[in-house]
Amino acid sequence: MSPRHRNTQLGFGATAKQPGARPRREADARHTVDPAACELLEEAKARGIATAFDRFLAQQPQCTFGLDGLCCRVCIQGPCRINPKKAGMDRGICGARDYTIVARNLARAIAGGTACHSDHGRHIALTLLHVAQGEIGEENYRITDEDKLRRIAQRIGLETAGVPVAELARRVALAALADYGRYTDEPCTWLDTTITSGRQAKFRHCGINPSAIDRAVTEIMNQTAMGMDADPVNIIFGGLRTALADYTGMHISTDLSDVLFGTPTPIVSQANLGVIDPDYVNIATHGHNPTLSSLVVDAAAALAEEARQAGAKGVNVVGICCTGNELLMRDGVYLASNVSGQELAIMTGALDAMIVDVQCIMPSVRAVAECYHTCVIATNPLVKIPGTYHVDFREEKALETAKEMVRLAIQSYGRRDPDKIRTTDHRQDVVAGWSLEAFTDLLAGLDRDRPVKVLTDAILEGEIRGVALFAGCNNLKVAQDSSHLAILKGLLANDVFVVATGCSAGAAAKAGLMAPGSFEQFGGEGLKRFLGRLRDAAGTKYGLPAVFHFGSCVDNTRAADLWTAMARELGVDVPKVPFVASAPEAMHEKAVSIGSWVVAMGIPTHVGVMPHIEGSELVYGVGTQVAHDVYGGYFILDPNPESAVARLLDALEYRVWKLRVHRKAAERFGTTLSTVY
C-alpha cells in the first residue's frame, strides 16, 4: 500500500537511474562532513556532553506512523494511527482515511512554516512603520535604501513622485501590513505584484490566492480540524494557498529588510567555526531576524574599547543560522555555523555570549552552555528558554539594549575557563552579498539593457544548463552538510549556475564553495566560461564564488524574483524556465512551506529528506506528479544525492530542450518565443 521506497517520475524528469531504497533511518555512521564540526564532536565525546547528534541516535527507531504522516492528533478522542493492513484501523475513529490524515498533517506543517516567516515579515513591517512615523530614533533604525523603497512603492502601485521618504515608507509599511489583515477577497499585494501574469492567472484559476496572510493560516487550521475537509486534494490546495501567504510574508520581509538595513552588495568574509577567535570577546547572534542582530554589530563596534579594557583584542560578532546569513550578506559578519552546529559553537569554550532571536534555536543550547561560561540571551517575547537570560528587546531602545547584551558578553569573557578552550582553525573565505540587484549588476557588465538575457542566453546556447536554488536546513537524518555538498558539487560540475540561501548557503560557505574564485575549482567548463566572462566584464574586485549566496532562508523570494525575471525575459511562464530547486537536508516546517510555494510557482523541487507523506500514495502522487500537470512544478523526493543530481539535471535539460524547439519554431515563423510556447 505504501509508496515507500518508490519515487518514480513519469514522463518528466525521469532518469534511467531510479533511486533505490531510501536510506536506512538508523543513524548514519558519520555525523557530519564539516571538519570543524568533526573536531568539536570529538570534544563533546571527550567531555561527555550530549548534542543533537547524540539525541538523534537516542530517538532511533523513530515512529513509523509519524514518519509516514499516518498519526492523527487533531482531536482528543485520538490519537489515531492508520494501519492499512489492520481491519478497522485503516481509518481514524471519525473515519478519516490515510490520505486525509497525511494531507492534514502536511497542511498544518505549511501553516507552521507560514506563521514563522510571516511573523518575521510583520515584525520588519512594523519596525519600518514606527521608523517612518518617527517613533524610533535614528541611532536605532533608519531608512537605508531609499531607492529600493521607491522601487517597491512603484511596483505596488503607490504614487511616489514628490512624496517624502518617511511618508512613502509609512505607506509602504501600511500596504505590507494590509497583506496580513485584509477582509476582502483581493489577492495579497506582495504576491500579485511580484509574479508573472501566467502565475496570477493560474492561482486565480485554482482558487489559491490568499487574500491575507493571517487569514490563510487561520483558514487552513480550520480546514484541517476534526470533521472538516476530508478531500486530500482540496486540503493540499488549501495548503498551497497558505504557502503562497508564506511567499507573501517572505517577500515583505526581504523587501523591507533591504529598505531598513540596506540591499546587500558583494562582500568578502569568512565562514565556519574557526571564525571564533579566542583573542576576542566572541558573540554569536543566532536565529533569523536582523532587527536585533544588526544592532548588536553596531553595539559591538561601539564597545570595542570596553572589551580591550577587559583584556580582549575587541569584540568579534559571528553569526549562526539565518541571523548569521543576514549579517554576512549586509555587513560581512563571519558565519560560524549553520543550524546543526549551533551547540558546537559553545563547545569552542571561547564563545562568550549567544544572543538568540527567533526560530531554529535548539533549547539544548542552554544545557550545553551550562558546561561552559557562555551566556545565552533570549530576546523575543515568543522565545523564552528556561535558565537563560531574557533581555526584552524593544526597537525604540534597540541600541541601548544591544549594548547591554554586549556588556554581558564582555563580563562573560572574564569567566572563561582556559582549560575548556578548544577553538578550531577551520574557516573558509566567502564572497557573499548577492541580492538580486547585485547579481543583476554583475550580469549588466555584459548587457546593460537586458542583463537577465545574459543568463537566459547562456542557457539557451548551452554554455550553462540552467539555474538551481539550494535552500533549507540541516537534518540529522543525513550527515550534516553531506547531501548539500554532494548535490551542489554535482550540479556545479555539470554547469548549473547555483544560488543558495539559509543553511544550504551555510554548508556551501563552510566548505569553500563561496570562496572568491572557487567557481574555477568546482565549476564545469561551461560554468567556468560563463562566470569568467561575467568576472572579466564586471571587473570585480573579488573573485566570483562557485555558489552565489542569495541570503537567509526568508530571502528565497530573491530567487523567485530571479526566475520571474527570467520568465519575463524569455516571454514564457515560470514552468518553462530552466530553473530547479533543492532542499537536500530540509528539517523545519518553514522548509515545507517554502517547498510548497516553489512548486506552485512552477519549479521542479528536490527534497532530500522524506517529508511525512509516504503514508498516502495519493498525497505522494499529487506532490510528485499531479502537481506537474496543474502547476508545472513538482517534488522530486529523493534521499540519494547521486540520483538527485541526475534528476535535477534531467528537469533542466527537458525545459531547455523545449525552449530550444520552440525558439526554432518561432524563428521559422518569424515570431517570438512567447507566441509559439
Added chain:
Amino acid sequence: MSPRHRNTQLGFGATAKQPGARPRREADARHTVDPAACELLEEAKARGIATAFDRFLAQQPQCTFGLDGLCCRVCIQGPCRINPKKAGMDRGICGARDYTIVARNLARAIAGGTACHSDHGRHIALTLLHVAQGEIGEENYRITDEDKLRRIAQRIGLETAGVPVAELARRVALAALADYGRYTDEPCTWLDTTITSGRQAKFRHCGINPSAIDRAVTEIMNQTAMGMDADPVNIIFGGLRTALADYTGMHISTDLSDVLFGTPTPIVSQANLGVIDPDYVNIATHGHNPTLSSLVVDAAAALAEEARQAGAKGVNVVGICCTGNELLMRDGVYLASNVSGQELAIMTGALDAMIVDVQCIMPSVRAVAECYHTCVIATNPLVKIPGTYHVDFREEKALETAKEMVRLAIQSYGRRDPDKIRTTDHRQDVVAGWSLEAFTDLLAGLDRDRPVKVLTDAILEGEIRGVALFAGCNNLKVAQDSSHLAILKGLLANDVFVVATGCSAGAAAKAGLMAPGSFEQFGGEGLKRFLGRLRDAAGTKYGLPAVFHFGSCVDNTRAADLWTAMARELGVDVPKVPFVASAPEAMHEKAVSIGSWVVAMGIPTHVGVMPHIEGSELVYGVGTQVAHDVYGGYFILDPNPESAVARLLDALEYRVWKLRVHRKAAERFGTTLSTVY
C-alpha cells in the same frame, strides 16, 4: 515522573473523595447510554456496518506518547518521542523537554479550536456586511433583530442615534472584521467590551490580550514551531492569548447570528433519533453554521408541496450537532442527535439527505451512506468529502441553492429501500431557546430592575448552590452521553442551576433533561423551589426545563455574558462568582480552546476526558493549580463522574462561602461587597 493517575487539587476544590485511577483506556463495554443509539448500533451490527464506535475499539490501545502529549512532530527531523526513563530520549533531538513539547501540542490544539470558531464568526460577519451593503437579496438574509444590533453597537462604542439600520449593520460588521486583522496593539473590541474591568486588568497585566484573532493564531503557530519558545509557561500564556481570540470570534459569531437570524426565545420541540419520521422527506442539517441551514428550513417549507407530490407528508428538517442546536434554538427544528450519533441517523434508513457545513462532520458519513439511499451534500469550500455531492453554497443565492438541495432530498426519498427502514420511537420533548436575553426576561418576572439579582440572591440565600455551564462534545473514550448525564443529574439533584450548550445540550435534550417541567423531576428541593418561583412569576406558557439550552458550542459566550452579569451584580470579579463549567466528554480542539478561555475568565472547569498533557507534571500543574493563582479559574481533570460532581460542588461551595463571609463583613461595616472583597 508522570502525574498519570493523580489529580490533586490543593487548597481549592479539594474533596475528601479523591478520584482513583483514571478509567481504563480500553473501550467501555457500553458504547452509549442513549436508547435510540443503542437500537441503531444493534442495526449496525446486524448489517455489518462499521461506525465510530467500532473504529474506536479498533484503535485500542492508543499511542501513549500521543495520549501524554509527548510526541513531537513540529519538524521533519522528528518525530521525537519523549521517554523520561530512557537516557537521551528524555529530550527531543533539538533538546526540547517534556514540558515544552506538551505545552506546544496543547497550544497548537488551542490554535485549531480558535481557527474553527473564528472562521465561523468571520463568515457571519461577512454575511452581515454583505446584507448591510445590499449585496444579498432579502429573500436570503435580512437584519432580523434590530434591537440587538443597536445594543451591540452601543456596547462597542458606536454612535447609534439617527443611524439607519443598514448603515449601523455595516459599521458593526466592519468593527467585527477589524477584530480579525488589526495591526496595532489594542485589544479586540469584542473581548474588551464584554468582560469585567477586573478581567480587562488581568489580561493586560498578564500580556495576553489578543490584538487580532488571525494574528493570534499565526503568532502561536510561530511560537510553537521548531526552535522557538522552550518555556512552557510562556507557551501556555501564548495559548491563552489565542484562547481569548477564540472567545472574541465566538462572541462575534453569536452576536451577529442573533442580528441576522434572531435572538432565540423559548421554544418547544423534540430531540433524539425518533424525530426522523419515515412518512416525511427527512433532511438532516449537520455541522455548525446557521447561514446555510436556516435557509434549508425556509426552502423545506417552500417545497412541501413537491414533497407531497412525491408521496411524502412533507419535508422534515432535523438537526445534528451544533447546526442542529442553532436551528432548535431559533426555529424549534427537531434535534436528531449530538456528534457521536451522526452515522446512526443515516442508519434509520429514512434519512433522505444529510446537508453538512463545517466542523465535526465525520468523513465516515459517506461510507455509511453508501449502504443506504441517503444523499450526503457538502456545501463549504473548506469541507469536501470524496464521493459526496458538493453544492457550492453562496450567500447571494442562498435560498435558490437551499432549494436545490431540498429537491435532491425529495429525489432521494424516492430511492428509499423499505427493507432498510429502521426508525426508532425514542424522542423527548424539549424547551429550548434560552438566549441570555430570554433567560434574563424569565428572571425579570421576579425583579424587573435587577433581574440577575434574582439569581445571585438565590445563591447567597442558599436556595441554589450556584450555576454550572455544561459544554463540549461526545468522546468515545466514555460511553456516549454517560458522563454528561451522570454529572448533570448529580449537579441538578444538588440544586445547581445548569445551562448547557453544544453536544452537552444535545445529551441533555435527548435524555429528557430539557423537557418542559423536567426540573420537577431532576432538580433538588432548592432548585425546584427556585425554578418554580420563576415559572410562577413569569407565567410561562411552557414548563421550565431542568437544563437550560443556551445554544450551540459557539454560543458559550452567552454563558460568559451570564457570569459577567453576575459578577457585575455582585460587585466582584468573575473568579468570585459561584459559577463552574464542565465538558464531560470533550473531544474537539474547539473544546480545548473554549476550556482555556473559560479558565482564564476565572471559572473552575471540569474536563472529563484527559487532554493530552499528562506527559508533563509542570503543564498539568499549571492547568490545575497555578492557573488558580493567576486567573482564578483552573482545570479539574477528572474522568470519574461521581468525584467530578463532588469537586464541582466544592468549587461552588467555596465561592459561596467566601461571598457570604465578605457580605457579612460588608454589612458590619455598612458598605458594599465590592469594597471588602
